[in-house]
Amino acid sequence: MSSSSRLKALGSLKGSDIEFQIATVQTWVSAAITDEDTCTEGFDEMKITGEVMIKIRKSIVNVGRLTSNALALINKLSY
Numbered sequence: 731m732s733s734s735s736r737l738k739a740l741g742s743l744k745g746s747d748i749e750f751q752i753a754t755v756q757t758w759v760s761a762a763i764t765d766e767d768t769c770t771e772g773f774d775e776m777k778i779t780g781e782v783m784i785k786i787r788k789s790i791v792n793v794g795r796l797t798s799n800a801l802a803l804i805n806k807l808s809y
Contacts, residue, residue, distance in 0.1 A: 752807055759801040766794045 745751070770790050778786065 755804055759797060759804060762797045766790060766797060
């Protein structure tokens, strides 16, 4: 499923299976957190040093925080 399809699905959470829909969103966001970890590991194997690596790590940490916050908000949804 593409990112735009996922965003569209998030905007239309309704119906009798809303619990399933929210569980699916939780799975997507959890997968994004896993992808962030995998991405970090991939850079560890490369010989990138200095300022470039610092910028990459800061960006990855920022994405990880945002994704974690998104998962926390999703987990607080009442349905």
